[in-house]
Amino acid sequence: MNYLKKGYDYLKGDEKEKDGGMSYKFPKAKFESTKWAECIVTEADDDKLAINKDAMSAVRNHFRDVISLVGPPGVGKSTLASTIYNVLRNNRDEYFEASDGMAGFTKGIWTLREQIKVAHNAKDKINILDLEGLEDEDIIHYFVVVAMALSKAMLLCANYNGSPRFKFDMFNTLQSGIRVYKQNNIRVPSPIIYVQVPFDADTGKAITKFELRKETVDKNGLIRYIKKKFKDLENFEIRVFALPTFNKNRFDRTYLSAVQSLIDELKSIDKGIVIEERVNYAKGVAAALNNNSPSIIADMNLKFFRTEIKKHTDEIKQSTISKLRDDAKLVKIEKMIQYTEFCKLVSRNGKYRYGNILQTQAISLAYYDASDGQHNKIIREFDDEKKYYLEVKNHCREIYAAEVSSFKSKMSAKGQELMTLNDTAFKSFLDLEIERAASEIKFNGYTSMPYSLRSSAQEKSRQLKSEVIEKTQNIVTVPSDYLSMDLLTKKWDTKVNDLKSGWEKQKKRALVERRKVITSGNHKCPKCGKDHSPGVCHKSCKKSAGGKGTLYYWVDGPTNTCICDKCEETSRITSVCCYDCSTTLSARIVPI
Numbered sequence: 001m002n003y004l005k006k007g008y009d010y011l012k013g014d015e016k017e018k019d020g021g022m023s024y025k026f027p028k029a030k031f032e033s034t035k036w037a038e039c040i041v042t043e044a045d046d047d048k049l050a051i052n053k054d055a056m057s058a059v060r061n062h063f064r065d066v067i068s069l070v071g072p073p074g075v076g077k078s079t080l081a082s083t084i085y086n087v088l089r090n091n092r093d094e095y096f097e098a099s100d101g102m103a104g105f106t107k108g109i110w111t112l113r114e115q116i117k118v119a120h121n122a123k124d125k126i127n128i129l130d131l132e133g134l135e136d137e138d139i140i141h142y143f144v145v146v147a148m149a150l151s152k153a154m155l156l157c158a159n160y161n162g163s164p165r166f167k168f169d170m171f172n173t174l175q176s177g178i179r180v181y182k183q184n185n186i187r188v189p190s191p192i193i194y195v196q197v198p199f200d201a202d203t204g205k206a207i208t209k210f211e212l213r214k215e216t217v218d219k220n221g222l223i224r225y226i227k228k229k230f231k232d233l234e235n236f237e238i239r240v241f242a243l244p245t246f247n248k249n250r251f252d253r254t255y256l257s258a259v260q261s262l263i264d265e266l267k268s269i270d271k272g273i274v275i276e277e278r279v280n281y282a283k284g285v286a287a288a289l290n291n292n293s294p295s296i297i298a299d300m301n302l303k304f305f306r307t308e309i310k311k312h313t314d315e316i317k318q319s320t321i322s323k324l325r326d327d328a329k330l331v332k333i334e335k336m337i338q339y340t341e342f343c344k345l346v347s348r349n350g351k352y353r354y355g356n357i358l359q360t361q362a363i364s365l366a367y368y369d370a371s372d373g374q375h376n377k378i379i380r381e382f383d384d385e386k387k388y389y390l391e392v393k394n395h396c397r398e399i400y401a402a403e404v405s406s407f408k409s410k411m412s413a414k415g416q417e418l419m420t421l422n423d424t425a426f427k428s429f430l431d432l433e434i435e436r437a438a439s440e441i442k443f444n445g446y447t448s449m450p451y452s453l454r455s456s457a458q459e460k461s462r463q464l465k466s467e468v469i470e471k472t473q474n475i476v477t478v479p480s481d482y483l484s485m486d487l488l489t490k491k492w493d494t495k496v497n498d499l500k501s502g503w504e505k506q507k508k509r510a511l512v513e514r515r516k517v518i519t520s521g522n523h524k525c526p527k528c529g530k531d532h533s534p535g536v537c538h539k540s541c542k543k544s545a546g547g548k549g550t551l552y553y554w555v556d557g558p559t560n561t562c563i564c565d566k567c568e569e570t571s572r573i574t575s576v577c578c579y580d581c582s583t584t585l586s587a588r589i590v591p592i
Helices: 053-062 077-089 114-119 138-150 171-183 219-229 253-267 275-291 294-330 339-346 355-364 373-381 397-439 451-471 485-513
Strands: 007-010 015-019 022-026 030-033 037-043 049-051 066-070 108-112 127-132 153-156 192-196 238-241 351-353 389-391 552-556 561-564 570-572
Touching (some): 022 275, 037 053, 053 114, 066 138, 077 127, 127 138, 275 294, 294 351, 294 373, 294 389, 294 397, 397 451, 397 485, 485 552
Parallel strands (some): 066 127
Antiparallel strands (some): 007 030, 015 022, 030 037, 037 108, 552 561, 561 570
């Protein structure tokens, strides 16, 4: 990248910046810029890092998902950086000018100017930092460290010019930067390292076989070899990418397609932490490197560790509340209980602890330093069960109310079902009991309701009502007219009417069937001596004087009920007497 004869922005004197409660002092320097881009970090006159305050503020305010390009001059970093923005914005602007030699080479970290960035911010799914410098200069290692703090991924670029042999010399600058990164205990989430490999023109993809010293390996074998050869990369996630050599210019279809695929992968990477935190941390890193002060980074690590814990605490607390409430919604009560009892069904002791979850996540944070006493003190605090827990009773009252309402609804439905079933059962019971009581009533007998029938009906009604109340846990109110004795009275009256109607029909049938009442035995009157015929007449018949010519027909044998064929009056005959003197005869009634 050649930025000779371009514009300059100057910091006037030593600059103090305060971010997140930390104040840093940076030396003055000139920051070059072009129509499209500007330098945000450069080398000051005293071989220290200088920060372009305004440009870095623009990064914090407008950049998201930052990707850094690292590699020797002339390997195509600027071309790739411009093409990435071209693909995102669908234009052909040359945002980062490719260098045409080492003369006037400008060292530093470059990115888009704020006004150029803001105009297309909605389209920029990723954003680029372009690192420029000579690999054999110490300052470039510092640039790498600052870029790592700012980026979620770093692309290690190389120029293969069609060669299939993998280049290892591209790791020199990165490894030196990572060594500084580790030596200073920098703990901002590490970027994913993307290593450029040769492009296979036949397949249109990265080559899949790599010739090493004594073996041929695939992509995974190459990554293992890299981590073994460069020990400082051992704990970094490493991926590969490839770009074709274009024929005329970077707008060659094959090159644009490869860049688009790279963009699709890069934008899917989790950003880890927000850019505001990365910018604040990067400034602290620059200040620490300038002052050779590990304590600055230690303070930053502690500050960011606490900040991340606070954020995670809020998230985990909310997550625990959600889990608590989800568990509460699974509780189904089988009887009416108090709210305190409901809470114990959610959790036996009525509490949900989340300190253990928070402790596990805190230990996994990038900022956590297991060798730091203050960090470990924070970790131990999460064991305090009295502090990091939730009271179930403070989060489930409406869930309890909803479950009680649901339970009452179920009981109400069950009560209605029971009352319907019991109503049918009560009616069947009354029918059987009335039938039994009616069967004991003789022809033309006493038809008042027996006391025993009413008593048994009342007891059955009480039992069935109690069953409804008991099985619905006293939630359902039984109506006062439910299973009332009015039904018994109606059914009894109906039965009596049926009996009387039957008796009337029986009388009419007797007159039709004409089964005469006859006698047997001695028909001679012991008093007056008159001998009678074996028959019976109705002497007091109102339709025949003296009952002359009348006959009795059988109506009901068990009650000896007969009916006069003339006046149709019924009588119960148990013996006969002399027609003239009314003396009882020895003759008997022949039963039917």
